[in-house]
Each structure stands twice: as structure tokens, then as C-alpha cells.
Amino acid sequence: MxxxxxxxxxxxxxxxxxxxxxxxxxxxxxxxxxxxxxxxxxxxxxxxxxxxxxxxxxxxxxxxxxxxxxxxxxxxxxxxxxxxxxxxxxxxxxxxxxxxxxxxxxxxxxxxxxxxYIEDGNHITNNENPDDDEMRLSSNEAVTKTEYLMSPSYQWMTGEPLLDRKSTFQAHVCNIQSDADVQPALLQLLQSSTKLQRATHNMYAWRVCQDGVWKHDNDDDGEDAAGSRLAHLLSVRNENGVLVVVSRWFGGIHLGSKRFAHITNVARQILDDYKANHIAA
CATH class of the missing domain: 3.10.110 (Ubiquitin Conjugating Enzyme)
Incomplete structure (x- = not known):
């Protein structure tokens, strides 16, 4: 350089x-x-x-x-x-x-x-005394996270990173059996790496046929329309029981519409790799 x-x-x-x-x-x-x-x-x-x-x-x-x-x-x-x-x-x-x-x-x-920062082991942030509602909320969140951690382990596959003008795109995929698997699987993925936690966006989509009914959803995580593009990809490929995540680390240079091509391409590649791996197994 x-x-x-x-x-x-x-x-x-x-x-x-x-x-x-x-x-x-x-x-x-x-x-x-x-x-x-x-x-x-x-x-x-x-x-x-x-x-x-x-x-x-x-x-x-x-x-x-x-x-x-x-x-x-x-x-x-x-x-x-x-x-x-x-x-x-x-x-x-x-x-x-x-x-x-x-x-x-x-x-x-x-x-x-x-x-x-928590002082002297007291669970009070910024030296403020939370009211009862805030304490109940914290307790409920803790129970939810504990339940997620006790859930079965999800087998994530991560693809190769794609770099363009200092931005990095990387896709991840795992199998889900129902919509109830989505949030605990996402939590497991994000907790597995501080690098993923620091990504500018972690957009995702999922699709599963549950009791004869197709269920699906997506999230942009701040990258407008990215989640719906991932959802469209899953639909046209007729994917079932799949949760796909694309992480993006912004490099300081705006890529315009090219970013959507990268998001779709890394997602398509990880889905192909995931399917090939399972067929081989």
C-alpha cells in the first residue's frame, strides 16, 4: 500500500x-x-x-x-x-x-x-438504579437467552469472504426444522464470533415447510431490501428448512447496487456448497 x-x-x-x-x-x-x-x-x-x-x-x-x-x-x-x-x-x-x-x-x-461498566458486582449500569419494570425486563431477557443456549446445537457452514473496494461479504447457512429454530440459531452464530458481532450488517432470510404450511421471513439489519432479496433467492430455489445469513463489513466506499449482487452471490454459493455437502454425506 x-x-x-x-x-x-x-x-x-x-x-x-x-x-x-x-x-x-x-x-x-x-x-x-x-x-x-x-x-x-x-x-x-x-x-x-x-x-x-x-x-x-x-x-x-x-x-x-x-x-x-x-x-x-x-x-x-x-x-x-x-x-x-x-x-x-x-x-x-x-x-x-x-x-x-x-x-x-x-x-x-x-x-x-x-x-x-458494572461497579462492585452490582448489576447497575451507569450508576443508575433501574426501576422494577426494567429489572423484570432484564430477568425475562436472561431467561430467554438461557433457553436459547440450552437449545440443540445448530451446525453452521460459513463460506469464503468476498472483498470489493474494502467491503467484505460472507455468508452462513444452517438447517432449521421450524420457525422456532430461527432466533436460537442466530444467537448461536453471533455468539460464536466477535467479528460477526462487529459486522455492519447481518441480514438473513429463512424458509421452512412446517406441518404442510410454508413459513418464511427475513430481516435487512439496516441494509435496505437485502433481506427480501435473500428471501426471493430461497423462494426461487425452492429451499426448505434453511436459514441463510450474509454478513457485511463496510469498508468506507459505497458500492451502490453492486452490494446486492454480492449479497445474493455469496448466499447462492453457500447454499450450493451446503447442498453439495449434504448430498455427499
Whole structure:
């Protein structure tokens, strides 16, 4: 990678970060125009807690996103900040291994860890006392997740990633017996990999004939109309008992309608591979 390409990818990374965290990061257009390696921005968790991000020449292929400095004023904030920075470092390393832009992913993970920090083992987030309704909701969610984890293990097959202009597309498929399998199977897939959890979109569709009745549904996960395209693919192939997921990691460059071709193609390939594997078995 030459210096100019590295610079453009780093600059696009910062632009996405500014769009997502306009209150946490302050940078005007003049500063953005004058950037040169190495350059830094400050991410504010609170008025007294912050960290400094640094981009170096070669990012993101030969240099990861760095933490150059951090600041916290109280001992409690220092512990809370360390939880956030641990999440940041973990995601920065994983993005580096994937040769992906990291700022948006790392800052999202760090901010989530900061907000979800639990002090002294008390199940109170952000030092607020949840009311009874919130506590009942948390209890119900915990039971639901436990039930999912106790469900039979689903055998997922994952296809080869497809790369186009820094975006990555990857498909996954598993067998389902009924509509009741969809959510626990999805949960199992997402819990199997932090990389999948950090995907920009995890769109899916499923189709199954249950007691003589065809059932089907889909979800775009923010990629408008992607789920319906996957559903159409399952329909025209007359698939039965199948849940297909396509993960996309956005690379900073808009692909237009080409993204739908990639989503459909990786889904079609994993369905072909899945069917061939089961026939061979």
C-alpha cells in the first residue's frame, strides 16, 4: 500500500467516525484538510475522561489503529476507562488482522464497554438504579437467552469472504426444522464470533415447510431490501428448512447496487456448497 492510499483510507475512517460521534469528537473541516501522518483525534467519554487515537502511515494494512494517550481524573473513572480501552484494543487487533478500518468499530465497542461498566458486582449500569419494570425486563431477557443456549446445537457452514473496494461479504447457512429454530440459531452464530458481532450488517432470510404450511421471513439489519432479496433467492430455489445469513463489513466506499449482487452471490454459493455437502454425506 502506498502512502496516498493509506492516507485516504485513514481520512475516510475519520470522516465516518465524525459522522457517528459528532459530540464525542470535535474536528472542523480545516483540520481535516490539513491532516498528515501521524495524526491524532481525541475521543471524549465524559468531560474528564478521554483517549487519543493515532493513525500512522501504512494504516490499516501494516499499521493498526493506535491508542496514543488516555486521561481519567478519579480512580473509579480509571477502572471504568480501562474496561473501555480493553475493548478498544481487542477490536483494533482483530480489525488489523482483517486489514479493515477500525475507528468506528473500536470507538463503538469502547463506548459500549464504558456505558455498560458494572461497579462492585452490582448489576447497575451507569450508576443508575433501574426501576422494577426494567429489572423484570432484564430477568425475562436472561431467561430467554438461557433457553436459547440450552437449545440443540445448530451446525453452521460459513463460506469464503468476498472483498470489493474494502467491503467484505460472507455468508452462513444452517438447517432449521421450524420457525422456532430461527432466533436460537442466530444467537448461536453471533455468539460464536466477535467479528460477526462487529459486522455492519447481518441480514438473513429463512424458509421452512412446517406441518404442510410454508413459513418464511427475513430481516435487512439496516441494509435496505437485502433481506427480501435473500428471501426471493430461497423462494426461487425452492429451499426448505434453511436459514441463510450474509454478513457485511463496510469498508468506507459505497458500492451502490453492486452490494446486492454480492449479497445474493455469496448466499447462492453457500447454499450450493451446503447442498453439495449434504448430498455427499
Amino acid at each position: 502506498d502512502s496516498s492510499e493509506s492516507f485516504e483510507r485513514a481520512r475516510a475512517d475519520i470522516e465516518m467516525l465524525l459522522a457517528a460521534f459528532d459530540t464525542e469528537i470535535q474536528m472542523n473541516d480545516v483540520e481535516l484538510e490539513r491532516l498528515q501522518f501521524p495524526f491524532q483525534v481525541t475521543f471524549q467519554f465524559s468531560p474528564t475522561v478521554s483517549c487519543v487515537l493515532e493513525w500512522r502511515e501504512g494504516y490499516p494494512l501494516t499499521e493498526p489503529l493506535h491508542l496514543a494517550a488516555f486521561r481519567a481524573s478519579t480512580s473509579h473513572d480509571k477502572v471504568r476507562l480501562e474496561a473501555a480501552l480493553t475493548a478498544f484494543r481487542q477490536h483494533a487487533q482483530e480489525c488489523f488482522e482483517l486489514q479493515m478500518e477500525a475507528a468506528l468499530t473500536c470507538c463503538s465497542a469502547a463506548l459500549q464497554a464504558w456505558n455498560e
